Amino acid sequence: MNKNKIKISFEEALKDLEEIVEDLNSDDLDLEKAITAYEKGMELKKICETRLKEAKLRIETIKDEKIEINKDD
DSSP states (O other): OOTTTOOOOHHHHHHHHHHHHHHHHSSOOOHHHHHHHHHHHHHHHHHHHHHHHHHHHHHHHHHHHHHHHHHHO
16 A cells, blocks of 8 residues: 555545554454554554644644734734
8 A cells, every 4th residue: 555546535544544453453363464454554544644734734724824814804
């Protein structure tokens, strides 16, 4: 999975990440599958972090625009 090629929403990535964590906490995965799941989980974590940073930036931009509008009034 390459985060630049796959565009999924924050909610989808978080849901998938939660499922992976659940799988890793079970005793059902063999070592190779656990490593693969861990790797995918780390990529999903990066996607979630990126989406949260993007959302924070958008909110800060909106707040800054509102401050500028209020200064003009």
